[in-house]
Amino acid sequence: MRSRFRVTSVALLLILVLAACGRAATPTAPSQVTGFVLSSPAFEQGKAIPRTYSCSGDDASPPLQWLGAPANTKSFALIMDDPDAPLGTWVHWVVFNIPADANSLPEKIVAQAQLPDGIQQGRNSSGKNGYSGPCPPSGTHRYFFRLYAVDITLDLPANTGKDQLLKAIEGHILGQAELMGTFSR
Numbered sequence: 001m002r003s004r005f006r007v008t009s010v011a012l013l014l015i016l017v018l019a020a021c022g023r024a025a026t027p028t029a030p031s032q033v034t035g036f037v038l039s040s041p042a043f044e045q046g047k048a049i050p051r052t053y054s055c056s057g058d059d060a061s062p063p064l065q066w067l068g069a070p071a072n073t074k075s076f077a078l079i080m081d082d083p084d085a086p087l088g089t090w091v092h093w094v095v096f097n098i099p100a101d102a103n104s105l106p107e108k109i110v111a112q113a114q115l116p117d118g119i120q121q122g123r124n125s126s127g128k129n130g131y132s133g134p135c136p137p138s139g140t141h142r143y144f145f146r147l148y149a150v151d152i153t154l155d156l157p158a159n160t161g162k163d164q165l166l167k168a169i170e171g172h173i174l175g176q177a178e179l180m181g182t183f184s185r
Contacts, residue, residue, distance in 0.1 A: 035068030038147045038177035042107070049143060049181035055135035056185065058108075061093065065104040066147055070174040073100045073149040077169055079162050082134065084141040091162045092143065093131045094122030096154050096169075113158035122160035129158060134183035142180055149175040 042062045043049050051057040064078070080093035097120045098105070111130025114120055121130045134143050150172045156164065 036066070036070060036149065036175040036177045037068055038064060038066045038145060038179040040064050040145075040179060040181070043181045046180055047182065049134055049183045054133040054183055057133070059131070059133040060108040061105070061131035061133075063105065063107040064145065064147075064179070066177055067103060068177075069100075069103075069149045072151055073174055074151050075100055075153045076102065077148045077150060077154070077165055078105070078145065079148075079165065080131075080143060080145045081162065082136070082141050082143050084136070084139075086137060091125040092133065093124060093145075094160065094162055094165055096120050096122065096156065096160070096165055120154075120156070120158065120160075122156070122158070122162075122165060124161075134181075136183060136185050138185060140182050140184040142182055145179040145181075147177045147179075148173050149177075 039045070040062050042053065049062065053060055053062045066076075069076070075096070076098035077096040078093065078098065079091065079095075082090040082092060095105070097118055099118060109115070109119075109121070109131060111128065112121065113129040123129055124132045126132045134141065148169055150169045151174055152169075152172050154165075154168055156168055160168075
């Protein structure tokens, strides 16, 4: 009985030690960078996106701002999408090569592939470069803005979509910040 207790105790201790080592050796996931936060002065996390930023309004891009970017960030990339779309996730905005010293995007960014400051806008699910605002057929949808801090500047074509962007930044993401807003029709 005693030897069975010892074996069980040693096995449990070994499991605990290995589990603790595994946690210590696991790197922090990019999305868990403390203090890297994305927000908008136009709407709060989890709240309604104002009509002006939708297809029912001006279809203007909302202002975004962030703080706490990781050290060694060379550029930022942004993806806005709607996972509640009837035919699968709908991509509303793909932006990359946002300068590393930037901490915001202004309202009403012009819908073109190349902006004067080097920022590039890729292809959304509408097949256009630039912002395409919330436009659900009915009901309330969630819109996720994900900002990636990356350790490179990207050399991608103007028609780059979400999947191509994510593939290009794979292994280069230093941190991720997220803002979610809703819109109803």
